[in-house]
Amino acid sequence: MARTDEQWQRTAMYVRHAYNKLSVRDLPLCLPGEPQECGQSAQQHVLLWAADLKAAAHHLIEESAPSHDEAAYHAGPLYKDKLNLLRESSARQSA
Template identity: 60%
Template sequence: MDPHGETLLSWPAPPGSERTEEQWAVIAGQVRHAANKLGAPLPACLPGEPRECGRSAQQHALAWAAEVKARSHHLIEVYAPSAEAASYAAGSLYKERLAALRVPTA
């Protein structure tokens, strides 16, 4: 696994295939690493780590992705120069970026 997350596995899996638990574990670790870069370090509980919680690697990837989203939104709220700028970044700009990500690539 790339410890810095610069080589993130593509999301989602190619059509007609499923990710393995090992692939999800790599993705979960990379997403958690991204979340750690946005704030205080997160606790270790991925499968095979100390204090393992018993959830699947896919569940961890989704949980860490939610953490990234929450931390990103918090950064917008705290550091935007005005309430209007925060509202724009967290609302209109976010929706625009999300819509662009949803467009299938050929």
């Protein structure tokens, strides 16, 4: 996806904020000098925080489900269905 550095930085902040809402680790929305100071791009920060967010959401599913089967369904088939809908929506918007 083509985005400016500013757009990537804003997205990284949003993803980190969402992660903060789900996680027991409370992180600031932006660290001083980030992302330049750590040497990684804003796009790389989006990817890193999105991975943390995905893990936090998966953990929330596991903790919230009344059974292992319910957790497996929500983290598996239902997740894949939702992901496919997002991909289709993105493809339509790109066309």
